[in-house]
Amino acid sequence: MPIETLRVIDDTFDAVLQRFAVVDEMLVLKTDLGRDPERKELLDRYGFTAFAEALRSDEFDEDPYLTAAELELEREFESEDDAWDAILEFYASRDCVLLIVGEFEEFVVGREIVATLGL
Numbered sequence: 001m002p003i004e005t006l007r008v009i010d011d012t013f014d015a016v017l018q019r020f021a022v023v024d025e026m027l028v029l030k031t032d033l034g035r036d037p038e039r040k041e042l043l044d045r046y047g048f049t050a051f052a053e054a055l056r057s058d059e060f061d062e063d064p065y066l067t068a069a070e071l072e073l074e075r076e077f078e079s080e081d082d083a084w085d086a087i088l089e090f091y092a093s094r095d096c097v098l099l100i101v102g103e104f105e106e107f108v109v110g111r112e113i114v115a116t117l118g119l
Contacts, residue, residue: 001092004097008101013101016119023037049107054087055105065080088108096108096109096111
């Protein structure tokens with residue numbers, strides 16, 4: 001079963017993230033805060049990684065082999081792409097979505113996060 005995939009351009013993704021803050025480890029629309037968010041509450045791509053089940057990116061240091069091991073996917077992988085494919089297969093049945101941002105970032109996130117962001 002292939003994982004559902006959404007593609008978003010970089011500018012669109014950044015604009016979506018700028019609408020949110022992280023309060024008590026939850027995504028909150030800034031307009032719902034009733035106050036200006038604190039600097040540490042502002043959501044950017046780095047902060048968004050906390051909401052990802054898995055990711056593959058040129059910007060963030062993630063190792064598909066390590067992620068596969070943490071998921072206890074106990075098999076030999078021929079390449080990082082092979083490990084990433086196994087990770088995607090793992091999350092496909094767990095109500096997750098592959099969010100591809102631009103050309104270089106892939107986030108596996110729960111469907112509820114996608115809905116919250118309005119993607």
